[in-house]
Amino acid sequence: MSHPMPQTEPIDPKLFRQLLGCFPTGVAIITTHTADGKPVGLTCNSFSSVSLEPPLVLFSLRKASSLLGTFVEADTFAINILSQSQDQLSGRFASSRIADKFEGVAWRAGPLGTPLIEDCLASFECRVHARHEAGDHDIFIGEVKHMSTGSADHALVFYKGAYMMLAESLRKLVLEGQLGTVDIDEAYRALYGKLLRLACERGSGEEVDAIEAAVDEIERHQGADALPLRIEATARFFSSIASAGHNEALRLMAQTMTSVLRERMTHVIPMRPRPDVFPLRRKVVHCLRMRDAEGAVDALDELITMLRKDGAARLDEAAVPVPIEG
Known part of the structure; x- marks a missing residue:
């Protein structure tokens, strides 16, 4: 015998975002390059591991992001995990007012040619494994092809709308x-x-x-x-x-x-x-x-x-x- 689904109140987007902030997350800069080789990137705290065999990771990107088309067309991306001394980089790559995010930023091309930011705690260079549409975001799953370690500093942590540091x-x-x-x-x-x-x-x-x-x-x-x-x-x-x-x-x-x-x-x-x-x-x-x-x-x-x-x-x-x- 089936039972009717209980009536639930609509989810308040503002409260939803506030409660999600109760879960501390690391902060990363996701990078790739345009078709003509220009490095681009954005700040993200939606990075997560998916699988060990094969080594898969994911991040999600707003459909409203100006970089969505670039990431859809790219076949590689990199996850750059920030240290607590790199909070200024986090703000720089999150700002819509800065046109060239990489101006004055130390970086190098990884083995796949993807931009890797210097002095991060760790970097994962990935080849795109899959992309899924999910509500107002796209989920990008990457297979890790190369990894590197950098600074021995503590991680930059985001919690309740502020940096844990x-x-x-x-x-x-x-x-x-x-x-x-x-x-x-x-x-x-x-x-x-x-x-x-x-x-x-x-x-x-x-x-x-x-x-x-x-x-x-x-x-x-x-x-x-x-x-x-x-x-x-x-x-x-x-x-x-x-x-x-x-x-x-x-x-x-x-x-x-x-x-x-x-x-x-x-x-x-x-x-x-x-x-x-x-x-x-x-x-x-x-x-x-x-x-x-x-x-x-x-x-x-x-x-x-x-x-x-x-x-x-x-x-x-x-x-x-x-x-x-x-």
């Missing part, structure tokens, strides 16, 4: 105490002040519900053994505010601040429950529902001030910084 650098700064408490406070006030104002203009009722749900979780997880859950709920409180602001650039900055927050709360600062500041988070939510931007910003500012005053007293006792995250 940035997150790693921030983590190091936090653990070494190089990010000052005053600077972090100013960053919270400036960034989330702007996001709260935007959330009052653009945030939906469901998005404010998500902020309130994070507040509920913070208040629920107050025991000493619940610190990891409280940290995640606090991070969710701030990330939900960022989502409600509907500004992708500021949301990426907020992700950076969330990384700082997690590291400080987990590794740097001894946390204790702060039920005295519960009403201030509730006030933020209430003001968002009332579309009272100044009230929401003032509540956040008061939250930071209260935690910092308490922190100053504890600093005298314990000689450690105290978070605004409480």
Whole structure:
């Protein structure tokens, strides 16, 4: 007996792309040459292995790409895996404003004549094995004919819309105490002040519900053994505010601040429950529902001030910084 297929909601392209970003990927430059021998290439994080015997790899290319025709006509291509010191190359080959991507870039022709970029972690020179159309992309499968290794640096990793090397650098700064408490406070006030104002203009009722749900979780997880859950709920409180602001650039900055927050709360600062500041988070939510931007910003500012005053007293006792995250 057949059963009817369950009804599903349409996939939101923006959310789909955001969730795909939760999977860290390496960054590569895919190269080939035109019919008259001119080297061309583009930045890609859709590279993947397919088979060991025979050695097959793939990458996918948007149908809207200006280079699609060139890759369709070419019988070879190369995968150049970038190191974390080659982030500028990644940006160069991703830019539509740079006509000649190879100008000033060190490269050599591989055994198949395909452009290989110098100092990459690894390069795979491939002969086209198959091409398949798949939605708004074409999938190119190549059989690896030649391989080479280069730099011994770490790989450049893309994660949630940013290079992982940035997150790693921030983590190091936090653990070494190089990010000052005053600077972090100013960053919270400036960034989330702007996001709260935007959330009052653009945030939906469901998005404010998500902020309130994070507040509920913070208040629920107050025991000493619940610190990891409280940290995640606090991070969710701030990330939900960022989502409600509907500004992708500021949301990426907020992700950076969330990384700082997690590291400080987990590794740097001894946390204790702060039920005295519960009403201030509730006030933020209430003001968002009332579309009272100044009230929401003032509540956040008061939250930071209260935690910092308490922190100053504890600093005298314990000689450690105290978070605004409480």
